[in-house]
Amino acid sequence: MIYNSFRDIELSSLGLGNMRLPKLNPDDPDSKIDRHKAHELMARAMEAGINYYDTAYVYGDGDSELCLGEGMKQFDRSSFHYATKFNIRATTDYEMVFETQLKRLQTDYIDFYLLHCLQTDNIEGYMHGGAIEYFEKQREKGRIRYLGFSTHAPTDLLERFVNHHNWDFAQIQLNWFDWHYGKAREEYRILTEHNIPIIVMEPVRGGKLASLNEKAEAILRKVRPDWSIPSWAMRFVRSLPGIKVVLSGMNSLEQLEDNVNTFSDPLTLTDSDREALDEACRAYASEIFVPCTACRYCTKTCPSHIEIPAYMKLYNDYKVRGNNALKQAGSIVSAGTPADCIGCGTCMPHCPQDIKIPQILAELSKLL
Numbered sequence: 001m002i003y004n005s006f007r008d009i010e011l012s013s014l015g016l017g018n019m020r021l022p023k024l025n026p027d028d029p030d031s032k033i034d035r036h037k038a039h040e041l042m043a044r045a046m047e048a049g050i051n052y053y054d055t056a057y058v059y060g061d062g063d064s065e066l067c068l069g070e071g072m073k074q075f076d077r078s079s080f081h082y083a084t085k086f087n088i089r090a091t092t093d094y095e096m097v098f099e100t101q102l103k104r105l106q107t108d109y110i111d112f113y114l115l116h117c118l119q120t121d122n123i124e125g126y127m128h129g130g131a132i133e134y135f136e137k138q139r140e141k142g143r144i145r146y147l148g149f150s151t152h153a154p155t156d157l158l159e160r161f162v163n164h165h166n167w168d169f170a171q172i173q174l175n176w177f178d179w180h181y182g183k184a185r186e187e188y189r190i191l192t193e194h195n196i197p198i199i200v201m202e203p204v205r206g207g208k209l210a211s212l213n214e215k216a217e218a219i220l221r222k223v224r225p226d227w228s229i230p231s232w233a234m235r236f237v238r239s240l241p242g243i244k245v246v247l248s249g250m251n252s253l254e255q256l257e258d259n260v261n262t263f264s265d266p267l268t269l270t271d272s273d274r275e276a277l278d279e280a281c282r283a284y285a286s287e288i289f290v291p292c293t294a295c296r297y298c299t300k301t302c303p304s305h306i307e308i309p310a311y312m313k314l315y316n317d318y319k320v321r322g323n324n325a326l327k328q329a330g331s332i333v334s335a336g337t338p339a340d341c342i343g344c345g346t347c348m349p350h351c352p353q354d355i356k357i358p359q360i361l362a363e364l365s366k367l368l
């Protein structure tokens with residue numbers, strides 16, 4: 001296992017994320033965690049040298065913290081680090097949350113404590129609701145070692161929060177896809193400019209980068225036939241300076257072993273690996289995005305007067321940022337909406353990019 005220095009401790013470069021622990025019934029989102037499988041994972045992770053264990057008050061409605069506490073109690077408390085989080089959306093009662101977490105995790109201190117999922121709708125609550133002051137007091141009492149936050153917020157909000165307090169660390173979503181097409185590169189810039197150590201979540205984009213399209217996978221396999229596709233994503237993140245821990249929500253021993261191999265290999269990416277990954281990224285993106293150039297040829301003949309390029313852009317934003325991007329739909333100035341598309345196909349011969357416009361609009365119409 002490769003370790004990274006953080007203050008006076010050495011953190012394993014791979015951390016065990018406990019949000020996606022194996023369930024007793026994998027088809028039931030409310031199912032309890034399979035204790036046997038989860039504790040087996042934790043034991044193997046400890047054996048492999050992983051010393052960072054991430055959870056949150058809200059994961060599995062508290063079952064993640066409980067299960068982690070049960071699984072880790074057999075190990076010397078000083079041999080691993082707990083990271084857990086207060087989520088203001090779940091409750092504003094930070095004192096109750098913190099005391100509950102200590103009980104669930106069977107510990108009297110948390111190593112890495114985070115304000116969870118900073119977003120546009122909760123930044124004021126986090127900044128002015130008293131939580132930061134309370135957690136700083138817990139730090140003075142030795143009940144918290146380091147205070148940070150996790151975020152999916154727009155970058156201007158991230159910058160505002162970074163300037164609000166002297167944070168020990170921050171957790172962001174970072175992977176090669178979001179680096180090129182999302183806001184990961186900008187978030188990374190802001191944090192490194194402020195010398196804030198980074199913990200990475202979603203290095204494989206919720207599993208989406210674990211398997212790519214045929215063309216993208218062929219590019220990567222040609223260069224490194226012995227590397228798994230997810231290991232490319234891990235190596236990309238690990239190669240960035242300032243990253244202390246990469247979290248992976250592992251839920252099988254096979255996944256754990258693949259990750260342990262990747263994070264024990266001193267080699268990250270060579271220049272030619274990077275070129276191959278960039279090429280694979282383009283090949284992957286070409287099948288995800290609509291290649292609209294906003295030429296507007298299609299709009300002239302649409303009987304429903306739909307502002308088609310604006311909706312193509314919305315669709316691409318949705319592919320990168322998920323449902324959050326759909327909120328922008330209300331600000332599109334258009335006489336017709338995707339729901340008004342009658343599927344006449346009049347627009348299609350005008351599109352130099354061969355975009356299946358009615359299909360995309362139908363998909364958007366369902367989403368909106």
Ligand code: SF4
Pocket residue numbers: 301302303304305306308340341342343344345346347348357358361
């Ligand atoms: S298929 Fe839909 S978007 Fe295209 S011209 Fe007809 S109504 Fe307009």
Ligand code: SF4
Pocket residue numbers: 291292293294295296297298299308309312350351352353354355357
């Ligand atoms: S014609 Fe095609 S490329 Fe041009 S704006 Fe319409 S959808 Fe986009």
